[in-house]
Amino acid sequence: MLDRLWETHRGRVVGTVVGFVLGLIYLxxxxxxxxxxxxxxxxxxxxxxxxxxxxxxxxxxxNIFPDKWFRKS
Incomplete structure (x- = not known):
């Protein structure tokens, strides 16, 4: 079951874990x-x-942040 979850939603799992760890530090x-x-x-x-x-x-x-944050040299 975890293998299938990892294969189909790898990005969400990694993103949620990273967000959880950063959030835990703040908590x-x-x-x-x-x-x-x-x-x-x-x-x-x-x-x-x-x-x-x-x-x-x-x-x-x-698309979210203004162009001045992403100036390309």
Whole structure:
């Protein structure tokens, strides 16, 4: 069962685990940071979902953030 989950949703699993670990660090720092914990897990899941769909994460981030953050020399 875990093998099938890993094969079909690898990006989501990795993204969620990374988000969970980063969120856990914030959770340990203080109680009010719990909201940030959920945000990290959600963002990790979203990035993992994009990876599963074979989307270019760089292009997605360019669409979200202003052009001045992604100036190409």
């Amino acid at each position: 340990i720092v203080g109680f009010w940071k719990t909201m940030v914990f959920g945000l990290f897990v959600g963002v990790g899941f979203w990035i993992g979902h994009r990876m599963d769909r074979r989307d270019d994460v760089g292009e997605v981030l360019e």
